[in-house]
Amino acid sequence: MTAINYQRKELPSIMLKTGVLLFLLGLIIALLGYAIDHERAAFNGVILLMFVMSVGLGSLFLIGLEYLVGADWSVSFRRIMEILAIVVFAVPVFSLPLFANLHTLFHWTHIEDVLKDPILKNKMPYLNEMFFSIRSTVAFVLMFIFWWLLAGRSFGQDSSPREDFRKVTVRISALFMPIFAIVLTIMAVDWLMSLEPHWFSTIFGVYYFAGTFSVALAVVTLFAIYLNENSYLGEGIGGDHYYNFGALLFAFTNFWAYIAFSQFLLIWYANLPEETFWYLHRWEGSWAVVSIGIIIIHFIVPYAVLLPQPAKSDPKRLKFIAWWLVFAHFYDLYWLVMPTYSSGGAVFGWMEIYPVLISLGTILILFYYFAKNKNLLPIGDPKLPKSINFHL
Amino acid sequence: MKNKMIYGVTGIFDTPDEIISAAKQVKAIGFERFDVHTPYPIHGMPKAMKLGASPLGYFALVFGLTGAFAAFALMTYLMGYNYPLIISGKPFIPIPAFIPVTFEVTVLLASVGTVLAMLFLLFKFPNNSHPLHDTEYIKRVSSDKFGICIEAKDEKFREDEVIEFLKSIGAKHVEVIYYDNETLNFKVNIFEWKFVTFLVVSALVVSGATYIVLNKLMFASPFNWMMEQNRIDAQVESKFFGKDNFSMRVAPVGTVSRNSNQFKFSGQPELADAKLVNPLIPTEENLRKGMKKYDIYCSPCHGYHGLGDARLNGQFPNPPSLHSEKVRNWGDGHIFYVITEGQNSMPSYSSQLTNEEKWAIVLYVRALQRAMNAKEEDLK
Numbered sequence: 001m002t003a004i005n006y007q008r009k010e011l012p013s014i015m016l017k018t019g020v021l022l023f024l025l026g027l028i029i030a031l032l033g034y035a036i037d038h039e040r041a042a043f044n045g046v047i048l049l050m051f052v053m054s055v056g057l058g059s060l061f062l063i064g065l066e067y068l069v070g071a072d073w074s075v076s077f078r079r080i081m082e083i084l085a086i087v088v089f090a091v092p093v094f095s096l097p098l099f100a101n102l103h104t105l106f107h108w109t110h111i112e113d114v115l116k117d118p119i120l121k122n123k124m125p126y127l128n129e130m131f132f133s134i135r136s137t138v139a140f141v142l143m144f145i146f147w148w149l150l151a152g153r154s155f156g157q158d159s160s161p162r163e164d165f166r167k168v169t170v171r172i173s174a175l176f177m178p179i180f181a182i183v184l185t186i187m188a189v190d191w192l193m194s195l196e197p198h199w200f201s202t203i204f205g206v207y208y209f210a211g212t213f214s215v216a217l218a219v220v221t222l223f224a225i226y227l228n229e230n231s232y233l234g235e236g237i238g239g240d241h242y243y244n245f246g247a248l249l250f251a252f253t254n255f256w257a258y259i260a261f262s263q264f265l266l267i268w269y270a271n272l273p274e275e276t277f278w279y280l281h282r283w284e285g286s287w288a289v290v291s292i293g294i295i296i297i298h299f300i301v302p303y304a305v306l307l308p309q310p311a312k313s314d315p316k317r318l319k320f321i322a323w324w325l326v327f328a329h330f331y332d333l334y335w336l337v338m339p340t341y342s343s344g345g346a347v348f349g350w351m352e353i354y355p356v357l358i359s360l361g362t363i364l365i366l367f368y369y370f371a372k373n374k375n376l377l378p379i380g381d382p383k384l385p386k387s388i389n390f391h392l
Numbered sequence: 393m394k395n396k397m398i399y400g401v402t403g404i405f406d407t408p409d410e411i412i413s414a415a416k417q418v419k420a421i422g423f424e425r426f427d428v429h430t431p432y433p434i435h436g437m438p439k440a441m442k443l444g445a446s447p448l449g450y451f452a453l454v455f456g457l458t459g460a461f462a463a464f465a466l467m468t469y470l471m472g473y474n475y476p477l478i479i480s481g482k483p484f485i486p487i488p489a490f491i492p493v494t495f496e497v498t499v500l501l502a503s504v505g506t507v508l509a510m511l512f513l514l515f516k517f518p519n520n521s522h523p524l525h526d527t528e529y530i531k532r533v534s535s536d537k538f539g540i541c542i543e544a545k546d547e548k549f550r551e552d553e554v555i556e557f558l559k560s561i562g563a564k565h566v567e568v569i570y571y572d573n574e575t576l577n578f579k580v581n582i583f584e585w586k587f588v589t590f591l592v593v594s595a596l597v598v599s600g601a602t603y604i605v606l607n608k609l610m611f612a613s614p615f616n617w618m619m620e621q622n623r624i625d626a627q628v629e630s631k632f633f634g635k636d637n638f639s640m641r642v643a644p645v646g647t648v649s650r651n652s653n654q655f656k657f658s659g660q661p662e663l664a665d666a667k668l669v670n671p672l673i674p675t676e677e678n679l680r681k682g683m684k685k686y687d688i689y690c691s692p693c694h695g696y697h698g699l700g701d702a703r704l705n706g707q708f709p710n711p712p713s714l715h716s717e718k719v720r721n722w723g724d725g726h727i728f729y730v731i732t733e734g735q736n737s738m739p740s741y742s743s744q745l746t747n748e749e750k751w752a753i754v755l756y757v758r759a760l761q762r763a764m765n766a767k768e769e770d771l772k
Contacts, residue, residue, distance in 0.1 A: 261488075264488065265488050265489075265491070265492070269480070269482075271480070308449070310445075391435045
């Protein structure tokens with residue numbers, strides 16, 4: 001085992017400053033928004049909630065995946081995912097203003113309307129405020145527990161490595177995978193699909209997962225490249241790690257397109273009015289432009305940029321496309337959420353910026369504070385040297 | 393060996409690290425035509441040999457795009473223009489339904505095309521002889537050694553110098569490879585009887601197996617559920633109806649079917665003309681019904697306007713115009729008679745049309761005749 005050449009460097013304070021600036025700016029807009037038009041602000045709140053959850057839960061998923069498949073290459077930047085996963089603790093905070101606005105957001109909370117509507121009446125055992133709150137709470141608690149089990153436990157390994165750590169964590173990861181699938185599906189169905197309670201699509205959880213995976217990987221890629229370029233990771237990662245990031249981003253760009261198209265094709269082909277109206281909402285007026293845009297933004301552009309082999313290991317292009325995929329996930333969520341708020345035509349104003357500002361600010365602030373006094377390489381992990389010397 | 397010519401000088405090394413360093417040094421000296429042979433792919437070798445990017449990616453791109461455009465264009469032409477069919481209420485050119493096929497053909501052409509390009513363009517496929525074949529060198533490097541071969545075609549190639557150079561960079565064993573043109577230019581005779589027999593036998597086996605699978609196996613139990621249906625086939629004995637064991641039933645004696653088309657005036661057009669009266673009144677509903685049935689059953693020969701100029705014109709004795717003096721002077725009953733009984737080449741339409749539908753057609757024919765020969769007062 002070769003000695004690891006790693007000297008801890010404190011993160012630059014510009015990171016914190018940027019984070020605080022973004023967060024405060026976003027907070028001001030959000031507060032103004034809730035004061036002026038609380039309905040529109042609440043719908044934007046859903047975008048914020050689901051984006052932050054994508055990054056947090058997606059990072060947890062990446063950690064679990066690494067343990068479960070026994071990956072070597074990702075060990076040297078696993079700390080980034082472990083630190084990034086801390087944002088799951090922000091998810092319940094962002095859900096609070098939404099719980100205060102449930103009646104504004106969700107049509108199924110209006111009992112008098114529900115009783116008149118046979119479809120919603122039959123969905124009442126699932127879609128009621130009590131059960132909804134319980135589900136979300138349980139999901140939050142499970143996220144916290146698994147954050148500790150998958151990420152939190154790892155930090156102690158730096159000073160006093162335990163022999164059986166990996167063995168135990170692999171088992172936890174195996175337990176985590178089905179729970180992750182259920183939690184993610186429930187959150188996607190509850191917070192996104194039930195915005196239009198008449199609509200249903202069994203692939204919807206997978207659709208949200210496809211976005212989650214690509215955005216979590218994009219954020220991890222961004223952190224890894226920026227930290228590596230400024231030598232915060234020692235000799236942590238190199239060209240072949242970059243290539244893997246590029247290849248995975250490319251793969252999940254295709255996965256997203258595959259799932260999104262599958263959902264659309266089946267609904268379009270079957271042509272059942274109880275399913276098609278969701279897409280028709282997104283085809284009214286200027287929403288049609290947004291719907292066309294999602295194909296270009298979430299698929300064609302990243303596909304074209306990442307297709308050539310050199311692009312997958314070129315940090316410049318990787319950074320661009322990772323930022324692009326972050327934007328694409330915001331765009332995707334905007335497309336999922338906002339047609340319920342303004343049917344007939346797309347709206348975009350100053351208020352739509354606050355989910356972006358707050359979520360990026362939150363991620364930067366939490367990352368900065370949580371990474372303080374912590375190694376950015378898991379130096380206690382026996383697989384680390386193998387990961388640093390990873391070659392395809 | 394008749395025409396002994398030098399192909400190149402080979403050197404054998406023991407470890408992957410040695411071969412990488414050797415490749416770097418050979419490249420550094422300035423040799424361009426050299427190759428490295430190893431029992432397994434060695435990481436970093438393309439970099440050490442300073443190989444450029446493989447051109448195969450462009451083949452994949454070109455073949456993939458060809459597949460995508462070809463599939464999309466073919467489907468658009470067939471479904472949209474050549475033979476338009478409405479399938480489950482979708483447009484003639486349903487783009488979402490084309491996407492899976494386009495994707496499949498893209499992948500198919502890209503992968504097959506790339507492999508073929510690799511075999512035929514890069515590996516020069518039908519030519520399968522190489523000077524290195526059957527040498528001690530290739531035997532070693534395909535089992536446990538790592539070798540480098542500097543070709544004589546290289547501009548810097550001087551036999552003695554290269555041997556010395558390879559030894560100086562640590563080659564354990566240096567060998568000079570010779571070849572003669574005759575073996576190298578040996579062309580494979582594809583009509584060799586062994587090869588032809590093999591082709592014929594494999595074609596027979598494959599087609600035989602395909603035949604058995606598609607014609608026998610697919611109809612053997614348990615794949616024949618759809619054929620075994622709980623119904624009685626026509627003209628087959630059936631024990632279901634006790635006495636006569638007929639599967640097709642005949643009406644009991646003395647009864648008439650409710651939808652019976654029995655025609656009293658068979659063979660008597662004048663009588664039909666005189667006696668029959670159209671029971672329908674010319675409402676819009678009846679005329680529309682008549683138009684629909686006329687367009688389906690009559691227009692192929694008589695044309696949409698009854699002029700006898702339809703799309704089948706020329707393939708049969710041309711039907712007369714329905715606007716002739718003769719037909720216009722017929723009573724409704726006579727037209728009804730012709731539809732029911734047929735006339736000259738025209739067959740009876742009794743099995744296709746009910747009496748009511750026939751009368752509706754008569755109404756519509758009258759409307760056509762009126763439209764073609766409008767009277768002065770109709771214009772008011």
